[in-house]
Amino acid sequence: MRRSLLTITFLAFSFAIWAQQACIQGIVLDSLNVPLQGATISVPSLSKGTSAEKDGTFLLCLEPGNYQLEISFVGYKAVQKPVSLAAGDSLVIQATLNEDKTLLAQVTVVGKRELGPPRAGEFRVSSKELANFPAATADISRILATLPGVVASNELSSSYSVRGGNFDENLVYVNDIPVYRPFLVRAGQQEGLGFVNLDMVSGITFSSGGWQSKYGDKLSSVLNxxxxxxxxxxxxxxxxxxxxxxxxxxxxxxxxxxxxxGVRYKNSRYLLNTISVKGQYLPRFADFQSLVSIKLGKQTEAHKQKISILASYAQNRYFTKPESQEVEFGTFGRSFRMVAAFDGKEVLDYDIYQTGVKWSNTWDDKFNLDVIASGVYTAEREYFEVEGAYRLCDVNNNPASDQFKDCVVILGVGSNYHYGRNKLQATLLNTESRFSARWNDLQLTEAGIGARKERIEDVLNEYIFQDSSGYASTTDRVWAENLVDGYHVTAYLQHTVFSRDSIHILNAGVRTAYWTVNGQMLVSPRMQYVFTPTWSRKIAFKAAGGVYQQPPFYREMRNRQGVINRDLKAQVSYHALAGMDYSFRMNGRDFVFFSEAYVKYLDRLVPYDIDNVRLRYFGDNLARGWAYGVDFRVNGEFIPGTESWFSLGLLRTIEDIEGDTLGFIRRPSDQRVTLGIFFQDYLPNDPSVRIYVSALYGSGLPFSAPNNPAYRNFFKGDEYYRVDVGFTKVFSKKNDGKIFGGLKSIWLTAEILNLLGAENTISYTWVKDVFNQQFAVPNSLSARFLNVKLSGRF
Structure with missing residues (x-):
C-alpha cells in the first residue's frame, strides 16, 4: 500500500511538471524538401536541444518563456527562430535549411544521417523540379531520363534502363516500401500510370550504381x-x-x-492519335494513393514511435481497334512505302493493389527500429486478335518526275494474323525489420532481415500467322500454364565510419539472399568511400564497388516458348566506380559539376530481346558481358532562383552468348551516347511567366532480324531525340492571400510536346518481298502535340 501511494504521488508530480511545460514539434528539410535526419534543434541560452528523426521530425519540450530556437545541420546554413511558449502550448514549425557551399569540405556526421555530398552514383532531385517538368505523362521516369546514365527512349512508357541494364533491373521504394510494375504490358501506350504520384513526393534519391548493402537485390539502380x-x-x-x-x-x-x-486519371487518347498506326484508341487509367502517419503513445526524447500506412489501387483499361498505317522509310537514294489495313482489336485490363505498413521506433536519438510489411496483388488480362494486310512498294524519289513520291514497283503483299489470350495473377508479400545504432558521432551500424512470399500464376495462348508474298508460316506459338511459388529470405549488415576530422567516410557491408525455388544462396559484399579534402576548391572524391546479384523473377525464368526454368541462377554484376563532385560559384551563383567513370562485369546473364517495352528472355544463364562508360552532369542556378542541369553519358555494353560463335556483340541496351537537359527560365520583368524545357538525345540502339541468330543485334536503329517545352503563367497573391475559393495560386500551362516533330522509332515490323528479302518497317512514337493544363494550389 505504501509503495502504491508513492507511485501515485510520483506520477501526479510528474504530470504536474509536464503540464507546466510547452512543446515544439516540427520538421527540418533541405532546399530539395528532403528530411534532414540528425539536424540539431537547440536553445543556446539553455544548452538544451534534440535532433531530428529519420523523417526530419522532432519534439522539444521546454519551460514556458521566450527563446531563440536555433536549427542547424553541418554543411547547411543555420536558421534562428524566435518562439514564445506558454504553459501547455504545442507549437508546430517547419524549417528549411539551405546548403552552405563554403562548408562542403567539412563532412561529418550528426545523429544517424551521413552528411556531405551524395555517394558515388547518387543524385537527388526536389519536388519543386518534379512538379514543373514538361512531359507527355507526369511520370518520374521522364525526370530520371535527364540524369546521366539513364535511358528512357519512350515517352509513352514509365520504363527506363540504367548504365547498360534493362527495365527489370531497377529497385523502386516509396518510403522504404518496395513497389512493382505490371507484368503483361508489351507496348508503351498500354501502360497506365507509374506508381509514383508526383503530387505527393517530397524528394527522390537515385543511385545508378554502387549502392549500399541495405538496398535490395537488383543489378542496375535504386530509386528511393x-x-x-x-x-x-x-x-x-x-x-x-x-x-x-x-x-x-x-x-x-x-x-x-x-x-x-491523391487521385490521378490519364487518358492518352489524343496523344495516341498522333502515332503511325491509326485507329480507335480508348485508354483509361486511374489510381488512388494515400499515406497516413500516426504517432503512437507519448512522444518523448527517450522514445518516439509512429506507424505509417501506404495504400494504392490502380485500375487500367486499354482498348484499341487499329485501322491503318502508312510508313515511308529507306535512304535518300532509295525509299520504300508500306501501306497496311487492320481488322480486329486489342484489350488489356489490369488492376493492381499495393499496400504497406511501417512501424518506426527511436530511442534516445541513437537507436532506430523499423518493421515493414507490404503486399502486392495484380490481376492482368491481355486479349488481342488483329489481322493486317500490307503492300510494300518502291517510291519514286526523283523530284523532276511526274511520278514523284508515287509507288512505282510493288515489291510484295502479305498479311499477318496476331492472336493472344493471356492471363496472369500475382501475389507478393514482403516483411522486413531494419535496425540502426549510432554508437557515437563516428560509428553507425545498420542491419536488417526480411522475407518475401511470391506466387505467380500465368496462362499463355498466343501465335502469329504470316502470309508474305507466297510464304506462309506460323511463328511465336506459345501455349503454357505456369505457376511459380516460393520464398526469398534476405539479410544485410553494414557499418559506416566517419573520421574525426570529417574528411573520410567509409561504408562497408554484406548482403545475403536465399530463394527456395532454385536453392541458391547469395553473398554480396559492398563498399563505399568518400574523401573530401580541405582544399580551397570544394571537391569531393567518391568511389564504390561490390557484388550485385539479382535472383530470378518470373519474367527472366520464362523462355520464348513459355516454359519456366526453375533452375535458373541469379544474374550477377560486379560494380566498380569512381568520380568527383566539384562545387563552384559563377556569377555569384552556386553550381556543381559531377563526373564518374564505371565498369561492370556481368556474369550468368539471361539474354533477351526488346520489342517496344516487352523483354523476351532466353530463359537460361547463357551469357557474360561488360558495361563501362563515363557520366557527366552540371547543375545549378543558370537563371537566378531556378535549378537546371545538363547531363552527358557515354556507354558501351557487350555480351557473349554461349555457343553462338559470334563472340562479344552489342547488348540490346547499348545506347552509346545520351544527353539530357532540364532548363528553367522566366521573364525578367515578370517572374510569374515561366518557361521549362526538357530535351533528350540518344544514339541508335541495336536490333535484330527475327529468327536469324547470326545477325543478332547486328542492325543499328535510328537516333532518339525529343524536346518538350512548357510555358506557365502563375496567378497568385502575396502575404498568404487567396485568389478565390481558397486557392493560393492558379497555374495556366501550355506544353508543346515533341517540339521538333521528331519521328522516333520504338520497334520494327518485319515484312518480306517477292524475293523473300526482309524489310524492317519502323513503328514511330508520338508526333508533335499541344497540351493545355490548368492547376490550382491551396
Missing part, C-alpha cells in the same frame, strides 16, 4: 522516393487534355496524424 510528411493543410487540382489529378495533405489538430492522398 520520399512521400511528404505535411505540417500544414495544402492541396492541388490539375486538369489537362491528357488527364488530371488532385491531392490533399495535412495534419490533425493534435499533431499526431499526418496524411497525404
Amino acid at each position: 522516393v520520399g512521400y511528404k510528411n505535411p505540417v500544414e493543410q495544402a492541396g492541388s487540382v490539375n486538369l489537362g487534355l491528357l488527364g488530371g489529378s488532385a491531392h490533399v495533405e495535412g495534419v490533425s489538430k493534435n499533431d499526431r496524424v499526418n496524411y497525404t492522398a
Whole structure:
C-alpha cells in the first residue's frame, strides 16, 4: 500500500511538471524538401536541444518563456527562430535549411544521417523540379531520363534502363516500401500510370550504381522516393487534355496524424492519335494513393514511435481497334512505302493493389527500429486478335518526275494474323525489420532481415500467322500454364565510419539472399568511400564497388516458348566506380559539376530481346558481358532562383552468348551516347511567366532480324531525340492571400510536346518481298502535340 501511494504521488508530480511545460514539434528539410535526419534543434541560452528523426521530425519540450530556437545541420546554413511558449502550448514549425557551399569540405556526421555530398552514383532531385517538368505523362521516369546514365527512349512508357541494364533491373521504394510494375504490358501506350504520384513526393534519391548493402537485390539502380510528411493543410487540382489529378495533405489538430492522398486519371487518347498506326484508341487509367502517419503513445526524447500506412489501387483499361498505317522509310537514294489495313482489336485490363505498413521506433536519438510489411496483388488480362494486310512498294524519289513520291514497283503483299489470350495473377508479400545504432558521432551500424512470399500464376495462348508474298508460316506459338511459388529470405549488415576530422567516410557491408525455388544462396559484399579534402576548391572524391546479384523473377525464368526454368541462377554484376563532385560559384551563383567513370562485369546473364517495352528472355544463364562508360552532369542556378542541369553519358555494353560463335556483340541496351537537359527560365520583368524545357538525345540502339541468330543485334536503329517545352503563367497573391475559393495560386500551362516533330522509332515490323528479302518497317512514337493544363494550389 505504501509503495502504491508513492507511485501515485510520483506520477501526479510528474504530470504536474509536464503540464507546466510547452512543446515544439516540427520538421527540418533541405532546399530539395528532403528530411534532414540528425539536424540539431537547440536553445543556446539553455544548452538544451534534440535532433531530428529519420523523417526530419522532432519534439522539444521546454519551460514556458521566450527563446531563440536555433536549427542547424553541418554543411547547411543555420536558421534562428524566435518562439514564445506558454504553459501547455504545442507549437508546430517547419524549417528549411539551405546548403552552405563554403562548408562542403567539412563532412561529418550528426545523429544517424551521413552528411556531405551524395555517394558515388547518387543524385537527388526536389519536388519543386518534379512538379514543373514538361512531359507527355507526369511520370518520374521522364525526370530520371535527364540524369546521366539513364535511358528512357519512350515517352509513352514509365520504363527506363540504367548504365547498360534493362527495365527489370531497377529497385523502386516509396518510403522504404518496395513497389512493382505490371507484368503483361508489351507496348508503351498500354501502360497506365507509374506508381509514383508526383503530387505527393517530397524528394527522390537515385543511385545508378554502387549502392549500399541495405538496398535490395537488383543489378542496375535504386530509386528511393520520399512521400511528404505535411505540417500544414495544402492541396492541388490539375486538369489537362491528357488527364488530371488532385491531392490533399495535412495534419490533425493534435499533431499526431499526418496524411497525404491523391487521385490521378490519364487518358492518352489524343496523344495516341498522333502515332503511325491509326485507329480507335480508348485508354483509361486511374489510381488512388494515400499515406497516413500516426504517432503512437507519448512522444518523448527517450522514445518516439509512429506507424505509417501506404495504400494504392490502380485500375487500367486499354482498348484499341487499329485501322491503318502508312510508313515511308529507306535512304535518300532509295525509299520504300508500306501501306497496311487492320481488322480486329486489342484489350488489356489490369488492376493492381499495393499496400504497406511501417512501424518506426527511436530511442534516445541513437537507436532506430523499423518493421515493414507490404503486399502486392495484380490481376492482368491481355486479349488481342488483329489481322493486317500490307503492300510494300518502291517510291519514286526523283523530284523532276511526274511520278514523284508515287509507288512505282510493288515489291510484295502479305498479311499477318496476331492472336493472344493471356492471363496472369500475382501475389507478393514482403516483411522486413531494419535496425540502426549510432554508437557515437563516428560509428553507425545498420542491419536488417526480411522475407518475401511470391506466387505467380500465368496462362499463355498466343501465335502469329504470316502470309508474305507466297510464304506462309506460323511463328511465336506459345501455349503454357505456369505457376511459380516460393520464398526469398534476405539479410544485410553494414557499418559506416566517419573520421574525426570529417574528411573520410567509409561504408562497408554484406548482403545475403536465399530463394527456395532454385536453392541458391547469395553473398554480396559492398563498399563505399568518400574523401573530401580541405582544399580551397570544394571537391569531393567518391568511389564504390561490390557484388550485385539479382535472383530470378518470373519474367527472366520464362523462355520464348513459355516454359519456366526453375533452375535458373541469379544474374550477377560486379560494380566498380569512381568520380568527383566539384562545387563552384559563377556569377555569384552556386553550381556543381559531377563526373564518374564505371565498369561492370556481368556474369550468368539471361539474354533477351526488346520489342517496344516487352523483354523476351532466353530463359537460361547463357551469357557474360561488360558495361563501362563515363557520366557527366552540371547543375545549378543558370537563371537566378531556378535549378537546371545538363547531363552527358557515354556507354558501351557487350555480351557473349554461349555457343553462338559470334563472340562479344552489342547488348540490346547499348545506347552509346545520351544527353539530357532540364532548363528553367522566366521573364525578367515578370517572374510569374515561366518557361521549362526538357530535351533528350540518344544514339541508335541495336536490333535484330527475327529468327536469324547470326545477325543478332547486328542492325543499328535510328537516333532518339525529343524536346518538350512548357510555358506557365502563375496567378497568385502575396502575404498568404487567396485568389478565390481558397486557392493560393492558379497555374495556366501550355506544353508543346515533341517540339521538333521528331519521328522516333520504338520497334520494327518485319515484312518480306517477292524475293523473300526482309524489310524492317519502323513503328514511330508520338508526333508533335499541344497540351493545355490548368492547376490550382491551396
